[in-house]
Amino acid sequence: MALRIYNTLSGQKEEFQPIEEGEVKMYVCGPTVYDSCHIGHARSVVFFDVVYRYLKGLGLDVTYARNFTDIDDKIINRAGKLGVTAKAVAEKYIDEFHADMDALHVKRPDLAPKATEHIDDIIAIIQRLIDKGKAYPVDGDVYFRVTSFEGYGKLSGRKLEDMEAGARIDVDDRKENPFDFALWKAQKPGEPAWECPWGMGRPGWHIECSAMSSRLLGETIDIHGGGKDLIFPHHENEIAQSESAFDAPFVKYWMHNGFVNINAEKMSKSLGNTTMIQDVLKNYHSEAVRLFLLSHHYRSPIDYNEQAMKEAAGNIDKLYALLRRIAEEFGNLGILRLQAFNNKSGELFKEFCAGVEDDFNTARGTAALFEALRAANRAIDEMTSENAFESKVEIDILLVDIFKMAGILGILHENPYSYFDAKKERAGVDEDRVAALIQGRADARKEKNFQRADEIRDELTAMGVAIEDGASGTTWKMME
């Protein structure tokens, strides 16, 4: 099987061939750190986290960079409102970003550069572009000369002539062409600024990615990703800058994820439905969030709503319930989990990979995950003293597959007992009272007083507690 990736540049799926055998250089546009992250950021970051995990799983030597835009109009505005420095705003939200993404079990990228740490690189590229006649300074600003780059529009499929007709853009007489964009912005009073050959100022938005990508990963990289909205103008402009500066292709595979809608509406500040990761995590387990995000194809829009989240949360519950069941039957879940990294995988993991290899179709992959879940439960259901050995072998293979899939999806990090205990704690029920009621019910059942037993169960139900009678006694959990 070969990995195929939909390349925005070509508009089709292409077989993935790294530029250097066995190595992958990947860059993903990170956040502008002026506010908390929302579920849309989570989608992008979680998706590319899966790309990273999968490529590493293939044994490739992946260098993954994800930047922070830590100097920008929005940050400066925010700082002005709060009466603090832009740096303070950026630092606060970088910390928040890390906290959010750690909570979502996102692996840290190899490199997390900040724009302000690469001002020299930025200035060097701008100088180069000016020297080559691709950019021009005006009153301390520097603009990229869009008409100097023949391929302008190749990523977004736009032509300069077409855009000019209906475009709503600022008319700025100082620009040669309305689509020329700022590489450098002259300092305004009170703004943070750096010294450069054109006077004090700060970088424009697009140039930082060209600078950091080329400095950290090379002039041509394998994968560059981000949200669909970045295709134009951000990534289009990055291509123009980088390819003009280095006379080499900038990126081999462009990948863009789709948006998250909220209850079938576009998420936007004006609608007031911006859904922050922190708030989502108050209501749902982080792995439910990941499973929700990954059970849809990354390029399609997805709808965040209560039903979808409850479904995902329910499925995470089922997976942990299986893990608990296996731990109860066989013990040593930790050892079984370790085996996932050494043992050969079974058919279902191969099926899972077949999905993921097809343009990271994790939605297709989850079908294999649920099949493994069902097969493992069935094997335990059907286990007898005669077939115990065969069953154990079968369950082992299924469990290894499940852990391997979970390792790529980034779920099932917890011990199942602590997972369910944490749920009980979050629900805030009186556990001693539940234990007492269950004991009372057990006594009633012993005396065949089923009416009393059912009364007690009703009482538990009213508390939101669901009970399950098993071979080794009664267990309970919180109902959804």
Added chain:
RNA sequence: GGCGGCUUGGCCAAGUGGUAAGGCGACGGCCUGCAAAGCCGUUAUUCUCCAGUUCGAAUCUGGAAGCCGCCUCCA
């Protein structure tokens, strides 16, 4: 105005020209004192509509309708 995308069962959602994955829900069964959980089975002759190409189309082509995104900061 320009560019792009989407329309698959009650809901969500895969589907790469060869005869509709998976999840949720619903219904029936096994299990259970009864339940729950788990398992088994049933739940789209059909993929918005119309025409065409083909031995064969949800998948390709043309047309129609509806929905959505981008073109402005945005994941």
